[in-house]
Structure formats: C-alpha cells, structure tokens
Amino acid sequence: MSPTISAEELRLRYRNTTAVDGLTLTLDGPGIYGLIGRNGSGKTSLMSVLAGFRRASGGRARVNGQPVFENPRILPEICLIRGGADTVEHELRNRVSDALKLAADLRPNWDADYADELVSKFGIDRTKRVVQLSTGQRSALASILGLASRAPVTLLDETYLGMDAPARYAFYDELLRDSMAHPRMLIVSSHLVDEVSPILERVVMIDQGRLLLHEDAETLRARGATVSGPADTVADFVSGRTVLNERRLGRSASAVVYGELAEADRAHARESGLELEPVPLQDLFVHLTKGENR
Amino acid sequence: MFDEHSPIYRQIADAIRADVLSGALREDEQIMSTNQYAAHYRINPATAAKAFQDLVDEGVLYKRRGLGMFVHPRAREKLRDQHRARFFSDVVDPMVTEARAIGVSLDDVIARVAELRDGGEHR
The missing domain is CATH 1.10.287 (Helix Hairpins)
Structure with missing residues (x-):
C-alpha cells in the first residue's frame, strides 16, 4: 500500500528555540521527495517527528492516518537514517556485519541480498567495527541500512555527509534504481540541491521551521525563469512580477522572476528580444531562502 | 517550446527528435522506457515521462497501452x-x-x- 504522511500544525520546540513552527504538509504516494532547507531550517527536526523519534510539542504527525509517536503498528513501516549516524544499528562498537544483522531483525522488509550487493559496491569491509570506518564509509553504511530496509516510508537525512563525489553519485544512482524497482516513499534531505534535484519527483522546501513550498519538481522548474536582454526591456517585462534577483551589466540586465509565465508572456518576451532561460532549483532555493543571513 | 523545463528534460526531447530526423529511430520503432531513460540520465522517471508526453502531444511519439512508446509513422x-x-x-x-x-x-x-x-x- 502506498503510504501517506501528514503533518498538521506541527510544532517542535526545544528549550529556547522553535525548530518546527506550525507546519502543515501532506505527502502522498511513492516517489523520491526532496526535503530542502538551509542549515537550521528544521529539516532534521521535522524528519525526527515524522519518523516518531521525537514527540511533537504541538499539532499532529501521522502516517496512513495513524499517530506516529510510540505507535508499534506504524513504526516498523518507517525507517529514518540520520547523517552523522546515531541509529540503533549504528552502535559504534558493532561490526558492520552486526549492524546488518540487527537491521535484518528490526526491519520487516529488509532485503539481505540487496544489502550485501551494496556493501560490496561501496567497498565496505564487513568485519570492521563501525567506529573504524571512515566518515564517508560510515555514511555509505547508513545509506545502505536505509535503502535495504525497503521500508514503505524511508527518510534519509543528509546521509551523504562525508561521502566523496563518486560515492554520492553511486548513492543517487541506487536511490533512483531502487525506487523504480520497488516504489515507495523516499524522503531525502539535502542542501546539495544541484546534485540531488534531478532525481527528485517532488520538492518540499522549508525555512525557519515553516513550509515554503511543496511542489512537483518539474512544475517548480517551470515556475522560475531568468529573463535577460536590454535593461529597459527587462525592466518593462518584469514590472508587476515577483522578482527574486536582478543583475545589471552595462546596458543589459537579467532578472529571475518567480511565477507561472503564460505562453503569451513567453512569446511576448521573445518578440521583444529577451531571452528566457530555466532557473535551476538550486538558484530558486538560494533566492527564496536568502533573507537575513543566519 | 521547452524553455520552461529542465535542461535534461530538453536534452531528452531533443535527442529523440534528432534520432527521428536522422533515421536512427525508425517509424513504429519502440523507444527505451522512462525508467531506462531515468537511469541513463540520472533523473526522476517523472521528468522523462513528461518529455515523452510532450513528444506525444507533438505527434512525434505515440503510446501503446501496456507496451510503451513508439515513433509515430509520420514523425x-x-x-x-x-x-x-x-x-x-x-x-x-x-x-x-x-x-x-x-x-x-x-x-x-x-x-x-x-x-x-x-x-x-x-x-
């Protein structure tokens, strides 16, 4: 069955800070979801509450309509893996083989053959203790525990930390391949937006504990455009639109506009000698979340 | 017009058009699945599916239910x-x-x- 996750007016407060601030969101159906936000935006807190690792300070977190926290019927369906790695399987004194065995006991959908395949692929020595692995290898192991869990809801919280570029791309390839072979809900948090965005089906962007947007990735890409050309023409075109960024170079200018452009607008832009280009999600992310620098 | 989509999305549509124009893809020939395209280009299958859908709307491809995408005879x-x-x-x-x-x-x-x-x- 395809899972549904929902957060309703969700709040998570630590002593003096509000990490999740009245966030409402519903994720429905299989696919790769990207949870995108700046450092300290609340990604990890949100994932912890959705996975039942933490009790919400307010509001509700549900999976398939059921409350998550301390719910033994729902928790086996959810697998949260954190970058920096402090899950049960990840007990530092454990050997890699122990961690895999523990995961096999904990996870009802665990695929041991797939886990073995990945362990070889990422070149991890299963006789080593977790503490002896390099940071990158520990992250690879964490990603393996997440992928091979085949949990209907899998949350991977920056599990790429410390992985070098080849290992990260191998991870993205696996994520994509396995999500096609075994469709399920995979939620990946990241701030390496450039790298991860091509494989995302949907994007959830949060900022300061609040939901900024939740959108189909292709729709989101269609929503931003870089308009460039003679400065006056650009200024005319963008007036009345949401402008996220503007640059000027001599007599030419370029502006990033946000919002649906009708086909007529596009035709009009081209006829006036303007160039329209898509805006990478990374740039949208930067412009939408810049505000004050934290 | 594809300027509203990701560069990869455009690449896929352009590559298919170019193959049809050059004759590398023949009429009624089946093209690779969205999953194969997704794995090859390292993109979400939904992105590949949208590129295909636009080519269907353009009359370059047609869909056979349960079988996949084929090159339109008049593409x-x-x-x-x-x-x-x-x-x-x-x-x-x-x-x-x-x-x-x-x-x-x-x-x-x-x-x-x-x-x-x-x-x-x-x-």
Missing part, C-alpha cells in the same frame, strides 16, 4: 516540415547577421553556397 515528415519552416529564421538569418557584424561580404557567402551546391571541393 520524421512532421519534424522535417517543422525544421524546414524554421530554417531561414533559425539558420540563414543569423548567419547573415553574423556575416555583417564581422565584415564578411554577402557576395562571398553566396559564392560559397554556390560552390557547395556545385559539389565544389571543400578547399
């Missing part, structure tokens, strides 16, 4: 017509503009075209 003809219609505005006019900007005389350009037409030696 090549259609694409050739389209490209022909845009040839002067997309290729010739910019060439003339460029020639003027850098001071190449149009007579030389015409002479060169005539030379190529007559199968003249490529220097």
